[in-house]
Amino acid sequence: MPKAMEMLESYPRTFNVDAQLLANAIEALIECGNVCTQCADACLSEEDVRMMVKCIRLDLDCADVCLATSRVISRQTEYDANVTRPVLEACIQVCKSCGDECEHHGHHMEHCRICAESCRRCEQACRELLDAIS
Amino acid sequence: MPKAMEMLESYPRTFNVDAQLLANAIEALIECGNVCTQCADACLSEEDVRMMVKCIRLDLDCADVCLATSRVISRQTEYDANVTRPVLEACIQVCKSCGDECEHHGHHMEHCRICAESCRRCEQACRELLDAIS
Amino acid sequence: MPKAMEMLESYPRTFNVDAQLLANAIEALIECGNVCTQCADACLSEEDVRMMVKCIRLDLDCADVCLATSRVISRQTEYDANVTRPVLEACIQVCKSCGDECEHHGHHMEHCRICAESCRRCEQACRELLDAIS
Amino acid sequence: MPKAMEMLESYPRTFNVDAQLLANAIEALIECGNVCTQCADACLSEEDVRMMVKCIRLDLDCADVCLATSRVISRQTEYDANVTRPVLEACIQVCKSCGDECEHHGHHMEHCRICAESCRRCEQACRELLDAIS
Numbered sequence: 283m284p285k286a287m288e289m290l291e292s293y294p295r296t297f298n299v300d301a302q303l304l305a306n307a308i309e310a311l312i313e314c315g316n317v318c319t320q321c322a323d324a325c326l327s328e329e330d331v332r333m334m335v336k337c338i339r340l341d342l343d344c345a346d347v348c349l350a351t352s353r354v355i356s357r358q359t360e361y362d363a364n365v366t367r368p369v370l371e372a373c374i375q376v377c378k379s380c381g382d383e384c385e386h387h388g389h390h391m392e393h394c395r396i397c398a399e400s401c402r403r404c405e406q407a408c409r410e411l412l413d414a415i416s
Numbered sequence: 417m418p419k420a421m422e423m424l425e426s427y428p429r430t431f432n433v434d435a436q437l438l439a440n441a442i443e444a445l446i447e448c449g450n451v452c453t454q455c456a457d458a459c460l461s462e463e464d465v466r467m468m469v470k471c472i473r474l475d476l477d478c479a480d481v482c483l484a485t486s487r488v489i490s491r492q493t494e495y496d497a498n499v500t501r502p503v504l505e506a507c508i509q510v511c512k513s514c515g516d517e518c519e520h521h522g523h524h525m526e527h528c529r530i531c532a533e534s535c536r537r538c539e540q541a542c543r544e545l546l547d548a549i550s
Numbered sequence: 551m552p553k554a555m556e557m558l559e560s561y562p563r564t565f566n567v568d569a570q571l572l573a574n575a576i577e578a579l580i581e582c583g584n585v586c587t588q589c590a591d592a593c594l595s596e597e598d599v600r601m602m603v604k605c606i607r608l609d610l611d612c613a614d615v616c617l618a619t620s621r622v623i624s625r626q627t628e629y630d631a632n633v634t635r636p637v638l639e640a641c642i643q644v645c646k647s648c649g650d651e652c653e654h655h656g657h658h659m660e661h662c663r664i665c666a667e668s669c670r671r672c673e674q675a676c677r678e679l680l681d682a683i684s
Numbered sequence: 685m686p687k688a689m690e691m692l693e694s695y696p697r698t699f700n701v702d703a704q705l706l707a708n709a710i711e712a713l714i715e716c717g718n719v720c721t722q723c724a725d726a727c728l729s730e731e732d733v734r735m736m737v738k739c740i741r742l743d744l745d746c747a748d749v750c751l752a753t754s755r756v757i758s759r760q761t762e763y764d765a766n767v768t769r770p771v772l773e774a775c776i777q778v779c780k781s782c783g784d785e786c787e788h789h790g791h792h793m794e795h796c797r798i799c800a801e802s803c804r805r806c807e808q809a810c811r812e813l814l815d816a817i818s
Contacts (some may be wrong), residue, residue: 419802423795630781636774
């Protein structure tokens with residue numbers, strides 16, 4: 283069982299969202315956040331780094347936004363949908379932009395292919411959580 | 417001159433947003449992010465910490481979201497409004513929620529009074545930047 | 551295969567550290583970082599939150615330091631042991647302090663028991679990586 | 685008065701370190717963290733980005749480590765020197781490495797010149813705080 287779910291099961295209060303959807307989103311976000319950090323670094327090491335500038339920039343943004351989102355949704359104490367909802371919405375947009383850019387490079391750069399997949403999974407997991415809390 | 421503005425003036429390309437509005441938002445975000453971190457810690461040290469639980473939670477969220485937002489808007493390379501806009505919108509919401517909560521405690525807790533002010537200034541600076549890029 | 555390892559295998563240059571040790575450390579760090587965020591929140595929700603103040607504080611520190619460390623070691627481009635080494639050393643200390651504190655509460659709070667285990671695993675994975683690069 | 689000091693003066697307990705040294709370090713860290721984020725971005729926009737790869741990498745590391753350090757030292761509740769000391773030591777090293785690299789480029793790139801200065805100031809402020817708590 284992934285740690286996010288184990289931790290949710292040990293939470294001392296009840297919470298109003300489906301624990302499985304929440305754990306899926308947390309796991310997808312922390313994975314995507316780090317994959318983006320690694321992808322930005324791999325892009326920096328490419329021979330033709332100029333071609334990768336936009337990808338690096340979006341990877342860095344996506345890493346930062348996924349991290350902040352994973353932390354916000356990990357907090358269930360005094361849950362406030364007015365905070366969670368716009369943060370998830372922003373994260374979905376950023377994952378989409380980063381996933382699109384990585385996809386362009388994915389056929390000849392394996393790190394971008396893996397990163398695009400992580401962004402898509404993360405976007406999807408955030409969307410499912412957002413639908414459940416709206 | 418604050419460092420954010422000095423750095424923007426040394427940026428090697430042109431950018432499409434008013435540099436002063438951008439620098440104001442960056443400075444407000446990094447200040448608010450750290451004031452929220454300090455406020456969460458001051459709340460944790462209060463005699464009646466149970467009364468501060470909601471405030472701590474929102475302070476932590478606001479610190480994380482302000483930080484991510486400051487980084488996203490600090491990046492001008494390959495600027496993408498589809499990324500910047502939803503991130504600013506989310507940050508405005510979180511600053512509002514955190515500012516409201518801190519304001520409740522502000523008349524008898526100086527750290528919450530200062531933090532509420534930082535959240536309001538940050539919300540305002542983000543809103544002015546958002547209006548300029550929409 | 552965990553994503554950190556998949557990403558390392560797609561890195562366009564060679565690197566001088568054992569990829570498996572590096573991937574283990576990255577995975578342990580991102581897990582521990584998020585488990586600490588969740589543990590701080592679960593502690594905040596405990597009936598007797600005053601008893602948990604020290605634990606919350608160390609959880610927050612450990613989350614921040616694990617995150618920074620995961621990002622620093624994920625970057626292999628222009629690798630510099632003078633950066634990696636002190637960052638790993640600091641992270642080992644913080645994981646130790648947080649793990650010790652969580653262990654005190656672990657017999658009656660499941661979230662602290664899980665978090666203590668994550669801190670121990672992370673401390674160990676960072677130590678193995680540090681030994682390999684020293 | 686900078687906000688970090690104002691917040692320290694509103695802290696509900698006493699603390700054992702000189703408030704002015706602490707506030708100086710916090711302010712230097714949050715400034716340096718953001719200047720490094722802006723410098724990485726400015727480097728990415730340089731015509732000859734390949735020459736800036738090492739600088740970008742160190743800027744990103746320095747931004748992450750300064751941020752984590754600013755948060756750790758901003759927390760005075762249940763202060764633990766075993767946490768604060770190694771984190772400050774790591775940050776001093778990273779600021780030194782990043783400052784050295786930025787200095788190389790500083791005579792023909794204004795963003796690197798400003799960033800090197802921020803790194804030096806931050807290194808110095810962290811060292812003064814470390815000396816005071818050792």
